[in-house]
Amino acid sequence: MKVVIIGGGAGGLSTASNIRKYDEDIEITVITRDTNIAYSPCAIPYVLSGDVECFDDIIMHKPKDYLDKNIKILTETEVCAVNHDKKILKYSSIKEDENIDDEITYDKLVIATGGSPFVPPMEGTNLDGVFKIRTINDGREILKWAEKSNSAIVAGAGLIGLEIAYGLKKMGLEVTVSEMLPQIVPRSLDPGMAKIIQSYMEDKGINVVLGKPIEKIGGETKVESAVFGDEVIPTDMIILATGVRPEVNLAKMIGCDLGRWAIKVNEYMQTSVPDVYAVGDCVEAYDAFTGLHAQSPLGSTAVRQAKVAAKTIVGIKSKFNPILNAMVSKIGKLEFGAVGLTRAAAMQNKMNVVTGKKRALTKARYYPGAKPIDVKMICDIDGKILGCQIVAEERVAERIDTMALAIAKELTCDELANMEFSYAPPVSMVIDPIILAAEDAQENLNKLTN
């Protein structure tokens, strides 16, 4: 069997590696426009901040490593057309010194074309000094420009925007983050939890502008300012961290059904066209609570989908479940994470909710180095946990993962509050902060029902 995978990002390469894990004989070819493969876009902000030394360090494998596993990779190569009736696709080299147009046949095709950064429709986005952020090459260009700059504006206060802003601040630039909505991280956090992170960033000297989109980027050939209504902020560079649009052109060409946002797939990562699979940022997921179409542009989602696609291709039964959108991030010393619904999202979906909140410590109170931890839990009025948000200087990710499990298993706050957790003074509190938040939610529920 011949499998061709379009895209050499997290989705495409994980599909290739997983197919090889289960089957030694399948012929696998991965085609990617990118110069590099197997690097972590998630680490780009941490190269800017200097936590990771250089961009070469975030490249984990070279095409040769895949060739050793009998996986052929064509880099700097673009798939231009697919004739799925004949199962042939055409590709061209985009290397400057190479003029190759060729075609390849396949039995099964995997579309892992990811997404393109969304560029808001406004004047000035084509000026020098305005950057998108998606690939390692984008990261290198941002670093080069930042090294000769004094100031930067980051448009978009989602995870990527905040991480990039902190990285640039650590490089010594004057940094402003601008967000059109009235809070940062609006997709994953409720306003009160977002405010803790905002205050931390402001303490680090980052200017945060909320509730105002950039209306226009000013400059002749090079960016000079960003215009927010009647306010003009001068700047040497602007980074657009304004979201991702799924790359669906080839899927459309083949005739795959699209959903509301992206390529429609079933739980086995099959598209509507037989023998065509899709994974990663180019596909649509389903929300575990509402059952509605949802986007999950996360490396973690792409890798999980890739596992399922690979298993389906080799004939092992496996399903990709609706998503809970577990996320985690780190800005400076502050970690934050969330899973499930925010209170705001639950209300939008007309769910009646109660919340539990707790500010506690990450270790026993007498133990040196104990850090504050804020936990917010959202439950429905039967007590079923719908979501959780955590901000602290340590051990956020594992608590978010515990909460993902609790939500997936449909635990109530009362059931969670009675669960067994480990304890030793240097690493935890005798009653874990998430238990304390679950108890608070249960008490609030009792007040409501008594």
Ligand SMILES: Cc1cc2nc3c(=O)[nH]c(=O)nc-3n(C[C@H](O)[C@H](O)[C@H](O)COP(=O)(O)OP(=O)(O)OC[C@H]3O[C@@H](n4cnc5c(N)ncnc54)[C@H](O)[C@@H]3O)c2cc1C
């Ligand atoms: C700065 C940054 C930080 C991030 N941080 C996190 C994080 O902390 N945690 C997390 O889970 N996620 C994070 N993400 C998101 C994560 O990186 C993406 O969700 C993930 O890379 C998606 O993988 P993918 O394979 O779907 O797409 P991509 O990695 O974008 O790969 C798509 C591939 O398709 C290729 N391609 C597209 N069209 C064609 C064509 N016609 N012909 C040939 N090749 C084509 C592209 O060249 C590319 O190789 C971050 C992203 C960025 C940019």
